Amino acid sequence: MRKIVILGGLALAVFLGGCSTTGTAGHNADDVAFAQQMIPHHRQALDMAKLVPSRSTDPKVADLANRIEKAQDPEIRQMEGWLSAWGAGSGHESMHGDDMGRLEAAKGAEFDRLWLGSMIKHHQGAVEMAKTELAKGSDAGAKDLARRIIDAQQAEITEMQGLLARS
Template sequence: MRKIFFSGAVLAASLLLGACGGPESPAPASSSQAGHNAADVAFAQQMIPHHHQALEMAKMVPSRSSDPKVVDLAGRIDRAQDPEIRQMQGWLKAWGVAATSHAMPGGHEMSGDHAMTGMMSDADMKSLDAAKGPAFDRSWLDMMVKHHQGAVEMAKTELAQGSDAGAKALAKKIIEAQQAEIAEMQGLLKG
């Protein structure tokens, strides 16, 4: 009887100690909580103002362009990039990171010694704002090609250095969409 009682006490103590042990292993974090790195943060922080400038440029088109193809393209850019901005802002919020780094939304130049890849300067934007008709169309297409090339480079950096699956998927989508738009704009410039 004593052996059964002692064995039962040992078993109960083992179960009790097991239940009172250290904290459980943490559950795998979702991609919005973990799995991101500094490259993912930089991608979102830089692509947001980059997209804001593209939207600013796209909004100039309806009142200045003489080409319905340019008007259509600008509308597609606006419809694609606005939701991407909101998506990236959501990531930054989930990651507990500020939405901006050195560039503020709507800003055209980074503070410091270098401009963000593909961003138009304030002078470029003023020049574009003053143009109308075919001159506007040519300037807008030239600038938007450069702007898109910058976004493609930023997205390629994210693919190479980022770790968040969502950010990398968006980078791939940006590369595919903007390379197609670059080809379209180059065709409009030739034709």
């Protein structure tokens, strides 16, 4: 009888351990890396989008920048929540580099062309990171976000290529 109680207690402990409410079960190092890299990547896109109202003359570019801000800010908060639940530190801020300096100095149609070209490259980088998450990650939520990033940003790349072609 004592053996059954001990085994039953052990089985209960294993079961309860698998029912963790912290959200840490099911993630791996690739999920952590995805969030740590995507957060500063999204922040850079937000910084780029915030330049548009004071520099662009194209309402379509302004609309796109607004949509990028509205989509990526909640994604940043979601990924920060995962990193906190996973006990992982946040990603490092990336340097903006020469592209950001050129954007800050430009206005009008020149700004729009530079912004669209820079954002296309930026989105392509995010799509590649998201594809890596799909291939190597294990967290269902992170993989779902990666799929949404690929779908949304690929559609925005196509839209931006169309805007560039008409300018």
